[in-house]
Amino acid sequence: MSLNGYFEAAKSAARPLNMVAPERVSAVLLDLADALVAETDFIIRENQKDLDRMSPDDPKYDRLKLSSGRIQDIAADLRNVSSLESPVRAVLAEKQLPNGLLLKKVRVPLGVVGVIYEARPNVTVDVFSLCLKTGNVAVLKGGSDASFSNEAIISVIHRILDVHGIDTNVVTLLPPDRTATEALLNAVDYVDVIIPRGSQHLINYVRENARVPVIETGAGIVHTFVDESADVEKSRDIILNAKTRRVSVCNALDCLLVHEQRVGDLSYLLGQLSESNVMIFADKQAFNQLKDSYPENLLFQAEDEHFGIEFLDYKLAVKIVKNLEEALDHIARFSSKHSEAILSENEANIDAFFNQVDAAAVYSNASTGFTDGAQFGLGAEIGISTQKLHARGPMGLEELTSYKWIVRGNGQVRA
Incomplete structure (x- = not known):
C-alpha cells in the first residue's frame, strides 16, 4: 500500500x-x-x-x-x-x-x-x-x-x-x-x-x-535539589530510586543539586549509587568531598557539558549550590520542563520551589520516577507533554x- x-x-x-x-x-x-x-x-x-x-x-x-x-x-x-x-x-x-x-x-x-x-x-x-x-x-x-x-x-x-x-x-x-x-x-x-x-x-x-x-513530549533533563533542611534518610532512598530504578526513561534523575550546608552528607547520600556502578560527574566542591569515599573509577570532575544533559544511563551530575535561589537559577537554565524535585522539610522552601519551577511535574520529597501516566492514575500514557498548549505532563x-x-x-x- x-x-x-x-x-x-x-x-x-x-x-x-x-x-x-x-x-x-x-x-x-x-x-x-x-x-x-x-x-x-x-x-x-x-x-x-x-x-x-x-x-x-x-x-x-x-x-x-x-x-x-x-x-x-x-x-x-x-x-x-x-x-x-x-x-x-x-x-x-x-x-x-x-x-x-x-x-x-x-x-x-x-x-x-x-x-x-x-x-x-x-x-x-x-x-x-x-x-x-x-x-x-x-x-x-x-x-x-x-x-x-x-x-x-x-x-x-x-x-x-x-x-x-x-x-x-x-x-x-x-x-x-x-x-x-x-x-x-x-x-x-x-x-x-x-x-x-x-x-x-x-x-x-x-x-x-x-x-x-x-x-511535544519533551526529553527529561531532571533535577533534584537537596536543601539544608532535607531528611538525610528520605533523601538517600529517593536519590537512589530516581537515578537507578530505570535509567533509560525520561523521568530518571540527571542532576543532583546539594545545598552547601549538606556537603558533609554527600558521601552518605550517594553511597548506594556505587552498587549500581553509577558514574558521578561532580563539580569541584563535590568532587573533593567524594574523592575519599566514592570509587575512584566511577568519580569524575564535571565539565560544562555534563549539566543540561539527559544521560539515559548510569550517570549523574552533581553540583553544590549556595542556596535555594541558586538551585532555582540552575534549574531554570538547564531544565527541559519535564520533572523537578526538592527534598526539604522547610514548607516555605517547598512552596517557593513549587511556585517558581517551570515544569510539567514538580515534586517535594518524592522520586521523579512517578511521572508516568499509569502512576498518575491515567491507566497509561501517550507521552509526557512539556509544552503549555492543550496538554501538559502525562x-x-x-x-x-x-x-x-x-x-x-x-x-x-x-x-
Whole structure:
C-alpha cells in the first residue's frame, strides 16, 4: 500500500470508530491483554531480533527489551485502561442563551493521531489502547530499531480487532523508513495531530519539519535539589530510586543539586549509587568531598557539558549550590520542563520551589520516577507533554480529546 493509502484508510476508519460502543472497546482491550500474554514467546522471539541488532551498551537497549514480566505489565495497563470511563461525549459546560439557544460544550476525539517514537515497543500498545478508548485512530511510526517487535505486536492487535469486527485501520503501523516519517509530518489532509516520543533530536526534528500540528513530549533533563533542611534518610532512598530504578526513561534523575550546608552528607547520600556502578560527574566542591569515599573509577570532575544533559544511563551530575535561589537559577537554565524535585522539610522552601519551577511535574520529597501516566492514575500514557498548549505532563485519555459546541435551537435567526 502507498503511504497515502495508509493515511486515507486511517481517515476513513475514524468516523465509524465513533459509533463503537464503550463496552465493546473495553472488551477489545481485555481480549488484547490476554492475547499478548498468550503470545509472549512469539513477541519475545521477534523482540530478540531487534535486540540482536543493538549493542547492550546503547541506552536504548533497555527501552527496547521485552520480557515476560514487561509483557505482563503491558497487559495490566491494558486492563486498567479498559476499566476507565471514556471522557468522550462528556459535557464540559452547558447553558441556555436569552434567545433560547441551548449550548453544550462536549468532549470529542482528536481524530487521527500520528505518533512517532523510537525503540520502545510498549508505546505501540499504550498508544493503541488510549486512542481506541477515546475514539481516535492511531497512525504509528516506530523506529527501525524496534521494527520486528512492533510488527509482532500489531499483528496481535489486528487479530483481536478482526475478532470483534472492528476495522483494523483504526491502528496503522507505517514502514520503519525515513520516507514514512516525512510523509506523516506532511499528511495535513489526513492526520489531525502528531505526537513525537523519543530523544530531543527526534522531537526537534518533528517540530521543525511537521506541517501537521504537534504536541511535544519533551526529553527529561531532571533535577533534584537537596536543601539544608532535607531528611538525610528520605533523601538517600529517593536519590537512589530516581537515578537507578530505570535509567533509560525520561523521568530518571540527571542532576543532583546539594545545598552547601549538606556537603558533609554527600558521601552518605550517594553511597548506594556505587552498587549500581553509577558514574558521578561532580563539580569541584563535590568532587573533593567524594574523592575519599566514592570509587575512584566511577568519580569524575564535571565539565560544562555534563549539566543540561539527559544521560539515559548510569550517570549523574552533581553540583553544590549556595542556596535555594541558586538551585532555582540552575534549574531554570538547564531544565527541559519535564520533572523537578526538592527534598526539604522547610514548607516555605517547598512552596517557593513549587511556585517558581517551570515544569510539567514538580515534586517535594518524592522520586521523579512517578511521572508516568499509569502512576498518575491515567491507566497509561501517550507521552509526557512539556509544552503549555492543550496538554501538559502525562497525557492520558482526557488529553486525547478536544471539544465541540453542540447548539440546539427552535427556529432562532440572528438579527
